[in-house]
Amino acid sequence: MVKLPITYRLSLIADRGSSFVPCQLQIRDLWVELEGFRLRHINLDVAAGEYLVILGPTGTGKTVLLEAIAGLHRPSQGRILINGADVTGLPPEQRGIGFVYQDYALFPHLNAAENIAFGLRMRGAARRTVEERVAAIARLLGIEHLLRRMPETLSGGEAQRVALARALVVEPRLLLLDEPLSALDLETRQGLQRELKRIHWQLGTTAIHVTHDFEEAVALGDRVAVFKEEPAGEAGREGGIVQVGTPEEIFRRPASEFVARFVGGRNLFRGRVVRQAGETFVRLAEGLGIAAVTGLEGEVSLLIRPEDIVLSSTPLLSSARNCFRGRVVEVADGGAVLYVTVEVPPRFTALITRRSWEDLALEQGREVYLAFKASAVHLF
Amino acid sequence: MKTLFANRMHISFAILALLLLLFIAWPLLRTVTASGPALLWQTILDEEVRRAIGLTFYASFIATAIAFLCGVPLAYLLARADFPGRRLVEGLVDLPIVVPHSAAGIALLMVFGRQTFLGQAFGLFGVRFVSALPGIVIAMLFVSLPFLVNAAREGFEAVDPRLERVSRTLGGSPWRTFWGVSFPLAWRSILSGAILMWARGLSEFGAVIILAYHPMVTPVLLYERFESFGLRYAQPVAALVILICLAVFIILRLIGGRKERAR
Structure with missing residues (x-):
């Protein structure tokens, strides 16, 4: 503009x-x-x-x-x-x-x-x-x-x-x-x-x-x-x-x-928009490529809401999703919900319910997969 | 919405309620229908009756105008300003409702009577309260001002203070904000309070009769006809007064109804 x-x-x-x-x-x-x-x-x-x-x-x-x-x-x-x-x-x-x-x-x-x-x-x-x-x-x-x-x-x-x-x-x-x-x-x-x-x-x-x-x-x-x-x-x-x-x-x-x-604990990153083979990625400084939907070019900020990130013990295979393996480094208790920080790197924070925390049998240091949709990545 | 006869409890309640409604409506209806149109017309032609009605309307209107001039600012302050003794002032405004009206008349006589300081001070300007129009006005003002002040206060309280704040940030002085925002938004409440006060003033008897038996307002005339000539002579006047009040009341409800629709 x-x-x-x-x-x-x-x-x-x-x-x-x-x-x-x-x-x-x-x-x-x-x-x-x-x-x-x-x-x-x-x-x-x-x-x-x-x-x-x-x-x-x-x-x-x-x-x-x-x-x-x-x-x-x-x-x-x-x-x-x-x-x-x-x-x-x-x-x-x-x-x-x-x-x-x-x-x-x-x-x-x-x-x-x-x-x-x-x-x-x-x-x-x-x-x-x-x-x-x-x-x-x-x-x-x-x-x-x-x-x-x-x-x-x-x-x-x-x-x-x-x-x-x-x-x-x-x-x-x-x-x-x-x-x-x-x-x-x-x-x-x-x-x-x-x-x-x-x-x-x-x-x-x-x-x-x-x-x-x-x-x-x-x-x-x-x-x-x-x-x-x-x-x-x-x-x-x-x-x-x-x-x-x-x-x-x-x-x-x-x-x-x-x-x-x-x-803090929210997922704000900076990266560069890269387009290859019809797909749009944002390449982070850490080297990670995140699939996103955007019309922007060049340097961008991206934000992923913690509640948009899903944690699982096995990789979720879906073309619409970003899926990364990481390690749980921190857990913050928020009452009915928990903020789980996962080091990929970089560090992502996911918001999960206490129930899924128990279902996943997660604990600090455990390996975990995190996934989120390309459309859940906010760029600006 | 549930229907009136949804269950047995509703039916029982409806019967009890009906008794009360009949108690209000029946005597009024009986009075109005007891005298035929011819008799009513004759009553209207009675000069004494017409003079009393005119005087009552006029006196109550002046009382309402005075209450409007001083009561609207009072209502605004009660709705907006925080000051020590606010609750005391609120109580004072409501006091005329609980004081027996004849006692109110006595109290006014103690201050505005012929021999009192205020009575003599006003006398210098040729204003006499006892047995005169000003006496009727202050009696009506005293007993019916809570209606206007309370309605106006509620009207101002319903105006979001942020609207006034926005007006200030847009360059409106406190005065222009009042006339441009607060007053127009509270206007319906103020108007219906004023009409209610005026209607209440029309029916005032207790306080008026102590300050001014003459000139006669309608309730006093009614009382005098009943005392001197009996029920048969008082009844057509009563019928006429009830009809007039009914008409005023319907207008009031129409204005109130418009207010609700406007929201």
Whole structure:
């Protein structure tokens, strides 16, 4: 995908006077105290035009952080700076920060076009300008046919596009996305994920995206900030950022056991796409060739969900499957399920039920076969 | 959905319920049907009756308007803001429901009576409460404001606070967010609360009669006709009042029904 020249980006918004200039964000020693939850000592730098993903287990803390950046919670300490200017004391309406919630939060009494126009109206834009810009952003997001519809008649993916358009049409200096894909089904999620990536490329907006999904973080984030939430005595719960880095760094060099547990043990590899005899393989650095289905070429990242890997004591012979022999090096107990790490090399982690663990009579050091479908290999 | 007569228990319950429903419907129906159209028409032509009905509608409307002006902000604060003594305020709003209405009338007289500070202060501007329209208005306001405030509060509580937050991030000030998001979304609840309050105000007797026997509102007129002339003379007025209230009530239910469909 090609980054569009700035003049074209502006014409997308159809307002020659506007400036869609991405901004940098700095958070310094930020504390937010709410009833039952505390945001602990947040320090974060987001570069202009960067796509930062905040990754953490399901919980309320990540939303609180985004809401604090947007000015919806007053911090008890610390400062928030946009392009170096202190905005800590500014009310949300003066910050120019767009917000997209997980369940869209569309205004139910307004149709899609009115929802999108809301921010422009609040700024007292002229009717002509409103119409032009709503049309332009609808074109960008491919939702022109939905403009007359009421929110309750929209599907999840459609509603989220409208919510995105509503946030983008006012040209926010910073876009905050709170689990924007989590409420969607898999197919819609992947489609919208690609869309987010494209829009970020085209507009170059600085974005902070919250998710609990590691795959989503890897696919979208220039950098990833890992968020941890834990009980904190009388204060209830508290949360903070424990590591920031590129997805690769987070994955390869987790700073703590928590990060390692949360992102580690999952099967993220880098490799090179090779096509031979009508088959597509990804050749890993370790030499292993993994059958995959992809249109990508060259260097790629690949991810295999632990639950897509099947373990067996004998080789599973099937053309659709990758099958490798390895040795069990680690077993992590997850209650009803177990995470089994198998050294091939590289190391794969498979998720199996306690029952199949017992059926297979597995133990550390035992030889085992692992198999997964070519279609279970996610490439990006 | 199960049918009404799914089993024996349902049938027993239906019979018991029917007794209660008859208890409500029968006397009302009896009153309305006891007087023929001619008698009803004669009642409508009775100037005293018409004046009382007009006064009642008007006074209750003013009471509702005052409650709207101050009660909607109160309802919003109760739904959104967290402050010490919130539960106390909620209790205070509900208090008029449990206080006997004649006691409410006495209480108002203690503050707005001729010899009181407030009564004399308003008197300077020519506003008199005892035996006058303002007295009727404050009596109706006092006893029926919980209906509007509670309905409006529930309406605001049903508005997702995140919608207001989104509005703020889109550049809406707290005022514009209220008028652009919170108020339109809570409007149906507020309106049905206002109609309920107005209808409740129409039927107020206890508090009104203590502050203002004259000018006569409909319930007081009804009482006076019954006391002075007996059941036969009070009955057509009662029939007329019941019919009017029924009409108002049906309109209210229609508005309520639309609200549910809109969701």
